Amino acid sequence: MRYILNKDVGLRRWRRVPFAYYRRRERNARGVSKETFDLLLRCDGIQDIRDDEPIAPLVTRELCHPAGAGEQLTSWQRFRSYDNEYFPALNWMLTGKCNLNCLHCFNAADNARLQSEFTLEEAMRLIDEAAACGIHAFTLTGGEPMFHKDFMRIFKGIYERDMFVEELNTNGTFITREILREMKSMGANPKFKISFDGLGCHDWLRNQKGAEMVALKAIELCVEEGFEVMAQTNVHRLNADAMLPTAQLLSDMGVSGMRIIRTSEAPRWVQNAGEAGLSWNEYFDRMLEFIEAYVQTGCTMDVNVWQMATICPAFRKYRPTAVGCDAREYRDSLPVCRCNRGLVAVAADGNLYPCHQMSGYYVKNGKFLGNVKADGLKIHLQQGAYLQEVQTTLKQLKERNSQCAACQWFRHCCGGCRACAMALTGDRFGVDSSKCIFFKQGYLEKLADALKGYTCSIRLPEVSAGDSKDEIQNV
Structure with missing residues (x-):
């Protein structure tokens, strides 16, 4: 029997993201296994798929359906491979x-x-x-x-x-x-x-x-x-x-x-x-x-x-958005900002930034990561200063910031916001002291008290502000 991708599904591949698909009008691609991806590649309305192949779950997930007479993939749906980071x-x-x-x-x-x-x-x-x-x-x-x-x-x-x-x-x-x-x-x-x-x-x-x-x-x-x-x-x-x-x-x-x-x-x-x-x-x-x-x-x-x-x-x-991730999610390999890692910020002059909130500081301090008007976009998503900046990991942050590395809250704040750190210290590896205040002065607990009767959607840290030995001044 022949199957074809649903109209809102397009198959994609990037460096380090080899098996993925987009849904129309959804920002992020979704990853799948190689076996699932290979089967979806055959859902083109032309190739036969045997009854004993695991196609039924893909139909249930609305990724494909039995092909109608003359039904064809659109250009957008067809598999595309990109020689750059995702x-x-x-x-x-x-x-x-x-x-x-x-x-x-x-x-x-x-x-x-x-x-x-x-x-x-x-x-x-x-x-x-x-x-x-x-x-x-x-x-x-x-x-x-x-x-x-x-x-x-x-x-x-x-x-x-x-x-x-x-x-x-x-x-x-x-x-x-x-x-x-x-x-x-x-x-x-x-x-x-x-x-x-x-x-x-x-x-x-x-x-x-x-x-x-x-x-x-x-x-x-x-x-x-x-x-x-x-x-x-x-x-x-x-x-x-x-x-x-x-x-x-x-x-x-x-x-x-x-x-x-x-x-x-x-x-x-x-x-x-x-x-x-x-x-x-x-x-x-x-x-x-x-x-x-x-x-x-x-x-x-x-x-x-x-x-x-x-x-x-x-x-x-x-x-609590001050909580970067719960303990189940934390990895040293996570980027210092997951939002920046998936969202390319391009300014009106063509300059690239980790995020627009940082742009004023980069301009003021003469820091340059690349320009799409001068060089195009693709090269900056393959190599260079911009890519290095947004791929900075939590491990690298800890290596450059001993105060954060030693803090019991780091696995939960994930180093805080890099735009805040830069605004407060002038250093992209600096301390985001707003998170120090939030966690060490008990605002996580105060937030829960203010929202009695509400359910927290993530698992909260087991450590409490009272366990912290560090001092933090008001900022």
């Missing part, structure tokens, strides 16, 4: 230009406006290069990505090459109903991550009068047109009291998630913050108060409190 997604700053001039922009090394961007020709070339590397999904960001004069042509170009936009980071200014419907007409369904920094507080951080109403209107339009929306909210001393009413409003509007981010020590924010910045202790304390109050409101919107926890009220579950 990266499923690209986080692409289309332009550094922005209609706003936010006080905290982490892409900037100072208060000067960014002017670099991809031309249409450069953008289409990068899309083609991404396809040739097996990249499947895009996050579009800026600057303000929709400020680019060729934004929709670039957006369409991604879909014309059988890839998709997973997320769109925007301040919302240029969102219209017409654009949203045009996106839907091509089968696009990105998550809109819209910046909104609190009721009555948004305009100050965005440095633009009226920006708050524009952002709220954009959120409303996206929800009305059926797009998933996540609000991205920077919290600081001047808007911390607005977090709860802001979350309630967003939940009532139909927003699916809110990400609250401590406005951190990016070069531009350091210049502009004055007394507005929260210390890490203040941030954790204020967010504990917020979390405890929020789960009593009856709101169902998910909330991600950066470097602290994700809360899912609809399921009464939470995950």
Whole structure:
């Protein structure tokens, strides 16, 4: 009998990931055994598969089905092999230009406006290069990505090459109903991550009068047109009291998630913050108060409190995101940042970074990892400084950081966030002291107390803050 792959399945191979497949509109490839992969290769509507071969489980998993008369594989479904490391997604700053001039922009090394961007020709070339590397999904960001004069042509170009936009980071200014419907007409369904920094507080951080109403209107339009929306909210001393009413409003509007981010020590924010910045202790304390109050409101919107926890009220579950992995998952060979390892960050000038949150520091300190406009993309996913940076392992971090290596919490924090460490120490192998505070000052236990009645979705460390002998100063 002949079988054929389901329409949403495409077979792929990369260096060190020899047997895998993509599902359409899912970022990450899924690995399978060699035996399963070899059988899927024969699901082409042409070759016969015997009844005694293990095809039934693959049909049950919706990987293939009995081939109909004349049914053929599409070009996207056919097996493709890539001579580079596996990266499923690209986080692409289309332009550094922005209609706003936010006080905290982490892409900037100072208060000067960014002017670099991809031309249409450069953008289409990068899309083609991404396809040739097996990249499947895009996050579009800026600057303000929709400020680019060729934004929709670039957006369409991604879909014309059988890839998709997973997320769109925007301040919302240029969102219209017409654009949203045009996106839907091509089968696009990105998550809109819209910046909104609190009721009555948004305009100050965005440095633009009226920006708050524009952002709220954009959120409303996206929800009305059926797009998933996540609000991205920077919290600081001047808007911390607005977090709860802001979350309630967003939940009532139909927003699916809110990400609250401590406005951190990016070069531009350091210049502009004055007394507005929260210390890490203040941030954790204020967010504990917020979390405890929020789960009593009856709101169902998910909330991600950066470097602290994700809360899912609809399921009464939470995950402490400060816990990098539980003890069952830890390996010395894990990358220092698993997100960076699968998401290529490309800035508007073509420079590569481990993540965009680090870009201001790399620019300020003259650190260069490669440029896709100059060299193309593939070479940087095969060898060189960028690849070496994102493939840095926890073992290498311990070898360069004796304080982390000796810490009983290391297997749980996994060295913390490298962007935070760089911001706090200027060293990518430095200590992320926010995690030291979180674990050694008992915030893991305080979080569990604030979420009584909620189930933790991972196995928590057995060690407690009271067992720690190390001292950590407030930061």
